Amino acid sequence: MQDKDQQITFEGYTCKRGLEYAQQEFYEPKRILTTTMRVENGFLPLVPIRTDKPILRDKLNEAMKVIAEKKIKAPVKMGQILIKNVLNTDANVIASRDLGRV
Numbered sequence: 355m356q357d358k359d360q361q362i363t364f365e366g367y368t369c370k371r372g373l374e375y376a377q378q379e380f381y382e383p384k385r386i387l388t389t390t391m392r393v394e395n396g397f398l399p400l401v402p403i404r405t406d407k408p409i410l411r412d413k414l415n416e417a418m419k420v421i422a423e424k425k426i427k428a429p430v431k432m433g434q435i436l437i438k439n440v441l442n443t444d445a446n447v448i449a450s451r452d453l454g455r456v
Contacts, residue, residue, distance in 0.1 A: 384408035387417055391436060393453060396428035401453045403436060407445040417441055428455040 364376045378384065386408050390400040409417060417440050426436055430453040437447035 383411040385411050385414060387414055387447075388450070389418060389421060391421055391447075392425040393430065394425055394427045395455050396430070397454045397456055401426070401430050402450040403447050404450050405440065405443075405445040406448050407443075409440070409443040409445045413441055413443060417443075417447075421447060428453055 362380065364373055364380075367373045367376055386405055388402070388404040391403045393399060393401050403421070405417075420437065420440060424437065430436075430449045430451075432449055432452050434449045435446045436449060439445070440447050
């Protein structure tokens with residue numbers, strides 16, 4: 355456990371972006387969420403999806419629950435926004451491929 359007065363030092367990076375990435379990963383790690391969403395009347399029962407921006411790692415499970423509750427209707431176009439501003443993270447859930455109707 356860290357003491358609040360303890361100084362954190364980042365080492366091993368070779369550029370400014372490396373330092374920024376290390377600080378981001380340490381203090382507030384974020385990830386792009388990739389999964390699938392159910393599709394009604396689609397050629398396939400699921401469509402691959404992802405967030406268009408990284409979201410906090412701590413919110414991934416909660417976002418998965420929101421996605422699991424949704425079912426979209428075919429057709430779906432790649433890049434189509436399926437859930438706007440998921441969990442107020444400023445990230446949208448978008449389709450990763452086209453999916454036609456049956």
